Amino acid sequence: MGRTTADEGRTSVPQFLRRLVDLRSLRWKIAAGVAAAACAMAVGIGVLVHRTTEARSMNIGHGTALRELEVAEVEFRDGRSVSRNPSEPPGYAVGDQVPDELRRRLASEPGPLTWYDTRRPLQGPFMWAASRVNGTDLAVRMDMGAEKRSLQALDRHIRYAAIATLAVVVPLTLLAAELVLRRLRRVAGTARRIRNGSLDARTASRGHDEISEISSAVDHMADALQERLRGEQRFTADVAHELRTPLAGLVTSASLLPESEATDLVQDRVRVLRALVDDLLEISRLDAGAEHADAQPVPLGDLVTESVRRTGLDTRITVVGDPTVETDPRRVDRIVTNLVLNAHRHGGAPVEVTVDATAAHAVTVVVRDHGPGFPADLLDHGPQRFRTGAAERGHGHGLGLTIALGQAHVIGARVTLSNAEPRGAVATLRLPRRFA
Numbered sequence: 204m205g206r207t208t209a210d211e212g213r214t215s216v217p218q219f220l221r222r223l224v225d226l227r228s229l230r231w232k233i234a235a236g237v238a239a240a241a242c243a244m245a246v247g248i249g250v251l252v253h254r255t256t257e258a259r260s261m262n263i264g265h266g267t268a269l270r271e272l273e274v275a276e277v278e279f280r281d282g283r284s285v286s287r288n289p290s291e292p293p294g295y296a297v298g299d300q301v302p303d304e305l306r307r308r309l310a311s312e313p314g315p316l317t318w319y320d321t322r323r324p325l326q327g328p329f330m331w332a333a334s335r336v337n338g339t340d341l342a343v344r345m346d347m348g349a350e351k352r353s354l355q356a357l358d359r360h361i362r363y364a365a366i367a368t369l370a371v372v373v374p375l376t377l378l379a380a381e382l383v384l385r386r387l388r389r390v391a392g393t394a395r396r397i398r399n400g401s402l403d404a405r406t407a408s409r410g411h412d413e414i415s416e417i418s419s420a421v422d423h424m425a426d427a428l429q430e431r432l433r434g435e436q437r438f439t440a441d442v443a444h445e446l447r448t449p450l451a452g453l454v455t456s457a458s459l460l461p462e463s464e465a466t467d468l469v470q471d472r473v474r475v476l477r478a479l480v481d482d483l484l485e486i487s488r489l490d491a492g493a494e495h496a497d498a499q500p501v502p503l504g505d506l507v508t509e510s511v512r513r514t515g516l517d518t519r520i521t522v523v524g525d526p527t528v529e530t531d532p533r534r535v536d537r538i539v540t541n542l543v544l545n546a547h548r549h550g551g552a553p554v555e556v557t558v559d560a561t562a563a564h565a566v567t568v569v570v571r572d573h574g575p576g577f578p579a580d581l582l583d584h585g586p587q588r589f590r591t592g593a594a595e596r597g598h599g600h601g602l603g604l605t606i607a608l609g610q611a612h613v614i615g616a617r618v619t620l621s622n623a624e625p626r627g628a629v630a631t632l633r634l635p636r637r638f639a
Contacts (some may be wrong), residue, residue: 208232227389230380235374238369249358256357260328265317268332270345271295272315276336302342305333309340320344327351355563384415390421397421402429404447411581413556440487443639446480482602496614497529498638503528503566504558510539516547524560529638533609538618541603542570542630548572550628568613568632576622586620604630 265603275295280406292516296302301309305318322330328351333342389406398406405425408418457473460466488494503526511518539556546554550572557569586604604620607630611618616634 229330233380234376244523249361264330268330268345297528301340436490443483510536519555522558526560526566538607541607546572570630573627577628
């Protein structure tokens, strides 16, 4: 069973900053999607406004040029002379002064017609209107430079507006996404606490949206899981208590049998059965929260050495530093004994135990074997009673590691399981120097 602290589930400043700069985060994917949608909308609106404004300018240019052409035709028919300043654009053009494009088109179409001249972008563009009057080509041109500059200014302002919109939309999107992600992280935190053994953890989410549905599903799952585990715990406790009376009679009867090889076999099996019942009773007390630590200063090196010696198994022991801690020696003895027995039963020789007191605030007891290592399922989900996890680890009821983790919880310690390279299982007991 894991412990739930008051600060569990809270996000520290470094964690928040790491999440903020993580481009794989859902918040940035949402922000990128909204930004892409905003850009697409801005481009669509910009193109529409640009084309509409451009078409309007062209229509105005066409109309103005045709009206000027009508005035020029009247002047030309009346025989008025063309008087202009050479530095100024001509009021209208006659004959060879008419651009070749218009002359070519007038040869097949008498007009009037128009032409948008973009040949000299630095001076123009120009809108030409031309027709053939009494066999002579006549044309006028309108300067469209002001309209072009107005259109460019409009495009520039649209871009500025799009950038300003993104500068507002993206932070607002990140803020809105954070509100959603905070609720999702709360659900994930609740699931982690349940996985770590806090079966009373709930999201208690209110609402009628999809996240509330997920939260409600997690809560219902936790309720079902808690009820199932409680049923399993009740069953384990009931079985253990029911077995105590017949087991006591069996132990007494076995002790009265005459000495023989069959008697030795019976007594050995009775001892195994008694140990199993004792384990079940211990687990039932741990499940019920009835176990309490009796902390006192303990020379951990001597305690671990004595615990290993009582197992009667060949185990190498190394003590580094001065490992004195404040803890419950009986429970530490139980944990170390279970870890060493598990290493010999399911691992491979040599089995090594190292007591390391070099850290300032904690002392570690590492039990390592050279067998096939812990199975992946056990490393992922932790030890489970009545399961050993893999055939190559041998047979057993899976209670040893379960009891070790439960007793570690009682004394405020922590047992972690891992595999060594190239092979072997490693169980690490981390004890605080002072019991809290």
